[in-house]
Amino acid sequence: MRTPAVLAGVWKYRGFIMGSVQREFQSKYRNSLLGAAWTILNPLAMIVVYTVIFANVMGSRMAGHSAGFAYSIHLCAGLLTWGLFAEITSRGQNVFLENANLIKKLNFPRICLPIIVVLNALINFGIIFGLFIAFLLVTGQFPGWVFAAVVPVLLAQIVFAIGLGMVLGVLNVFFRDVGQFFGILLQFWFWFTPIVYVTDVLPPAIRNSLVWNPMAAVVTAHQGIILDARAPLWSSLAPVCVLGLLFCVLGMRLFRKRSGEMVDEL
């Protein structure tokens, strides 16, 4: 299939995509008493844990910030955006396996499935990030116009996550080790990214090696914008953009070449 045909297929099945996104969101909390509140409670609990342990118990304070919320904001800016990245990639790598039942029985554009995953991740992120913005406004910590810079950073990050997720998703069908391996990698990756800690606390040797981590630039950019009202150093985002596009092209090529064979492996 050529790209226009793929897009036409997606457009034709937009009803299915939107319906699936809606159904998935609804069904996630269908049998729970608190319902959609869990979307918020889960990350909130994580933020509270990190804030309490790192900011208070361990007594670490943000250098140059007197406000009590500074560390929480630093943490949220990193944790929430990392959460979006992690959700797209880890759901993306399983998307074909999870929907094997559907893929084997019905003929429809398979590309709809990763799109559903991305849209769902964006909705979850939208909710929690919206709350975060509300929190910034209420506590008077909103950085002002510079906040708009978050949008292009998010965009670059999403493209990167989609590309990576697609590549992993296709590979995982043929080599199930990929899923296991990426699960472990993601944990190391999380701690290799300055989300919980601040870059300054790292020894210089490790700090310099962070340039090899595209997500470090993304997370640092978010933290800079939101906590310090400082526009990001755009050139630091070049690697993530290039890698993102590269993965997207690779992912689409892999997908097109292997989607026929994929059904046989499920």
Next chain:
Amino acid sequence: MGSIVIKGLGKAYKQYPNRWSRLAEWMLPLGGPRHKLKWVISDISFALAAGDAVGIIGINGAGKSTLLKLITGTTAPTAGSVAISGRVSALLELGMGFHPDFTGRQNAYMAGQLIGLAVEEITHLMPQIEAFADIGDYIDQPVRVYSSGMQMRLAFSVATVRRPDVLIVDEALSVGDAFFQHKSFERIREFRKLGTTLLIVSHDRAAIQSICDRAILLDGGRVAREGSPEQVMDFYNALLGERDSGKVEQVVTDEGRVATTSGTGEASVTRITLENAKGEAIEVANVGAFVTLCVEVKVNRPVARLVLGYMIKDRLGQQMYGTNTHHMDNPLVNLKAGDEAQFRFSFPLNLGAGSYSVTTALTSSETHLADNYEWRDLAFLFIVTNMNRKQFVGCSWLEPTVEIIR
């Protein structure tokens, strides 16, 4: 709208000697292919014009489901092509890929959207879907609590809520209960009348013979036979008994029907006659007449146990009645070569008017699947006419008395 043309269709799965060789093949493009192709279907060509109804039969693993998947486009072919026109509705492997955690209603929407219906349309059709599936309050329960029959009902109901140009059904109808089977066959027949092309896989002889006007027998991934349902079903039946020795003969009879004979030949039927109450051989009998079916059998090689079975079938090959001497507790034992026997089955011919055929089977037990000495389809033909009975329709004579109370 609704035609299917299949040309040289083949499907092979890649088989790698071990888990690493796929990786090696991907990573080292110059190393050449490291897999072997395992062909499950090869060189299949046939065409269905709009409105045709074709049944596909074959033993498990003959490639029936793979063929349907290729036709619906779920799987990509390795060779050849499939051209299909019009809206296709397919029920593969007993379902439509329902998600176990979603409710029946949600799944109905999802499946409906996947076969190209808009949300408003589905909302509009939902009462019909619910009514046909007839699963009551379960429609709002997650599908994981459904029985397989209920899933099938819902899937069939969604897939056929709008008449498709092509309907493809894979073994699906065997799951539902008798009532639902009737209902769904009724719907399929109605679609046929309106011009839907039909492709079904089934082991149910009656289903294929009553709905399809053509049958295709798949064996080892190839078309082994194509023709009228009766002829192909007879051949298939013979093939089941002949899996080892493989001797199946089909001869065209005087009226153009195909008589199938198969078996290992330890014993054979030499003569069949139908006698009336006076002991005269007849070919035409009155409804309800008392008749005797005489079957003469010759033993060619020694056999320890010999059972003779017979089956009366109507013009369409539907079974009217059949039994054998095993069920009648009368098997013959320890027969020598050259032994002969005459079997006389007497019964009232309570059949409706029409032409009937007799199939005979010589076996060692109640089924021809163990030892099949000889299986003879269309071994004898006779006609039943209504000479002096009250007018009635149908293939059985169940004459009642009537009492009216008012």
